[in-house]
Amino acid sequence: MAETLVAAAALAKSFRNGVAALAAIDLAVAAGEFVGVLGPSGCGKSTLLRIIAGLIEPSAGRLERAAALAGRIGFVFQEPTLMPWATVSDNVYLPLRLQGVSRVAAAPRVAAMLESLSLREFAAAYPRQLSGGMRMRVSIARALVTEPALLLLDEPFAALDEITRFKLNEDLRTLWRRHRCTVIFVTHSVFESVFLTNRIVVMTKRPGRIVADLPIDLPETRDNALRLSERYADRCRTVSRRLAEAMA
Amino acid sequence: MNGSARMARIVGPIVVGALVIAFWHGIVWWFAIPPYVLPGPGVILRTLWSDGPSLLASLLVTLRITVAALAVAVALGGSLAVLFSLSKTIELSFFPYAVILQVTPVVAIAPLIIIWVNDVFAALLVCATIVAFFPIVANTTLGLNSADRNLVDLFRLYGASRWQMLRLLRLPSALPLFLAGMRISGGLALIGAVVAEFVAGTGGAETGLASRIIEAGYRLEIPRMFAALFLLSLTGIAIFAVLSWLSRMLLRHWHESALEPSD
Numbered sequence: 001m002a003e004t005l006v007a008a009a010a011l012a013k014s015f016r017n018g019v020a021a022l023a024a025i026d027l028a029v030a031a032g033e034f035v036g037v038l039g040p041s042g043c044g045k046s047t048l049l050r051i052i053a054g055l056i057e058p059s060a061g062r063l064e065r066a067a068a069l070a071g072r073i074g075f076v077f078q079e080p081t082l083m084p085w086a087t088v089s090d091n092v093y094l095p096l097r098l099q100g101v102s103r104v105a106a107a108p109r110v111a112a113m114l115e116s117l118s119l120r121e122f123a124a125a126y127p128r129q130l131s132g133g134m135r136m137r138v139s140i141a142r143a144l145v146t147e148p149a150l151l152l153l154d155e156p157f158a159a160l161d162e163i164t165r166f167k168l169n170e171d172l173r174t175l176w177r178r179h180r181c182t183v184i185f186v187t188h189s190v191f192e193s194v195f196l197t198n199r200i201v202v203m204t205k206r207p208g209r210i211v212a213d214l215p216i217d218l219p220e221t222r223d224n225a226l227r228l229s230e231r232y233a234d235r236c237r238t239v240s241r242r243l244a245e246a247m248a
Numbered sequence: 249m250n251g252s253a254r255m256a257r258i259v260g261p262i263v264v265g266a267l268v269i270a271f272w273h274g275i276v277w278w279f280a281i282p283p284y285v286l287p288g289p290g291v292i293l294r295t296l297w298s299d300g301p302s303l304l305a306s307l308l309v310t311l312r313i314t315v316a317a318l319a320v321a322v323a324l325g326g327s328l329a330v331l332f333s334l335s336k337t338i339e340l341s342f343f344p345y346a347v348i349l350q351v352t353p354v355v356a357i358a359p360l361i362i363i364w365v366n367d368v369f370a371a372l373l374v375c376a377t378i379v380a381f382f383p384i385v386a387n388t389t390l391g392l393n394s395a396d397r398n399l400v401d402l403f404r405l406y407g408a409s410r411w412q413m414l415r416l417l418r419l420p421s422a423l424p425l426f427l428a429g430m431r432i433s434g435g436l437a438l439i440g441a442v443v444a445e446f447v448a449g450t451g452g453a454e455t456g457l458a459s460r461i462i463e464a465g466y467r468l469e470i471p472r473m474f475a476a477l478f479l480l481s482l483t484g485i486a487i488f489a490v491l492s493w494l495s496r497m498l499l500r501h502w503h504e505s506a507l508e509p510s511d
């Protein structure tokens with residue numbers, strides 16, 4: 001059994017304005033997992049992710065993070081969230097810069113990251129010169145450049161068209177297989193979560209609780225052919241049903 | 249910038265200016281208005297030619313005060329805004345006084361400052377700075393506080409220090425608003441320099457354009473007064489143009505205000 005990286009126990013969060021976003025979340029994520037978090041809009045998915053990242057504190061319950069995670073968490077937001085005044089390569093360099101890595105020492109890592117996300121020709125471009133999908137890839141490159149042990153993605157592809165989204169889904173899955181980091185992927189798309197992950201947790205509407213925890217036993221390598229397969233459709237049906245129950 | 253936009257930027261103002269001058273000339277000529285009431289454009293141009301050198305020397309004095317005041321306002325206002333962004337308590341404690349300074353008419357406090365500060369240049373500099381510095385403080389403070397929330401979180405996630413947060417995130421986020429504030433302050437510094445000199449009156453070895461305007465008023469040399477005013481507005485336009493250019497240069501890669509059409 002792999003080491004547990006993140007464990008939430010009876011975790012709850014209410015905001016100062018009285019909104020209860022999360023209620024009694026129990027969730028353990030082991031090293032190497034690719035977990036999808038699926039739930040209706042406003043059920044507290046982003047809140048959960050921000051608590052896991054340590055950006056906000058839970059108001060009740062506990063969140064334990066493995067010591068190995070200190071400074072090794074990557075975060076991809078729903079929007080690309082790039083610095084508009086910095087070039088693509090400077091945006092990707094940012095996390096290393098904040099951790100005190102010199103530009104010279106970082107250059108090969110930044111270049112390799114840009115290469116693996118097909119962004120090499122755009123290293124000197126500014127974010128406004130990129131398409132939405134490319135901006136998102138820069139955002140992913142930035143999150144991966146530190147070789148995080150845990151990668152948190154908050155509906156990163158929600159704003160993209162389906163073709164770009166399918167492509168980025170495949171890319172992300174490939175990157176995960178290559179880097180073998182742990183991924184928690186928030187989405188409200190059943191199809192996306194089934195395609196990408198090895199395990200899906202389903203949340204109820206606000207205040208969010210976890211009502212189902214489903215393993216996704218699909219092949220390791222996944223490509224567009226999988227989307228047409230009966231097995232994939234079957235998993236999608238199961239997850240959809242559980243989501244519908246959660247929302248009832 | 250494409251050709252027609254550039255044409256519009258240059259030709260438009262020239263056409264408007266030419267129409268106004270023609271209308272002005274027409275009025276003066278039609279009603280035979282004497283130059284000591286309203287001089288025509290021709291008379292002003294001749295005065296500008298004959299009195300130019302002496303007026304330019306005065307303009308230089310005013311310009312020196314203006315530029316120095318803008319520099320001090322930028323340094324002081326910028327630092328104050330950074331201080332505000334570092335501590336909400338400091339911001340809340342000091343901001344009301346910055347507002348008071350802003351709403352106090354400079355003509356009302358200029359006499360005091362001139363009494364307190366012995367050196368005339370320094371006194372005028374203080375007055376012009378007081379007028380110029382508020383837009384920079386207000387705009388830069390707003391800019392420093394309006395950094396993207398998610399980027400702030402990202403910086404925190406990677407354990408950014410306060411200094412990194414300021415230098416790599418807050419300062420660049422504030423740059424467009426800071427530059428917009430500076431463009432306003434450039435004009436205000438000029439107004440401040442002139443108004444303060446009006447209050448100070450003529451005196452001292454070197455005097456600025458305001459003194460020329462006052463003298464010309466006393467002697468009923470109205471064309472000379474208009475020539476001085478003309479120089480003053482030209483200077484104001486030049487300051488604005490230089491600051492706009494600076495703003496465009498600094499923001500051209502990324503900010504909407506400075507982007508050139510890319511198609």
Ligand SMILES: Nc1ncnc2c1ncn2[C@@H]1O[C@H](COP(=O)(O)OP(=O)(O)OP(=O)(O)O)[C@@H](O)[C@H]1O
Binds near residue numbers: 017040188
């Ligand atoms: N800073 C905050 N202050 C107050 N309420 C908040 C705050 N952040 C989120 N909420 C509330 O908490 C609830 C959960 O928000 P959250 O952003 O986690 O939902 P979500 O599941 O990510 O939704 P979506 O799928 O639409 O992104 C919402 O009702 C929201 O209004």
Ligand SMILES: [Mg+2]
Binds near residue numbers: 046047
């Ligand atoms: Mg969300």
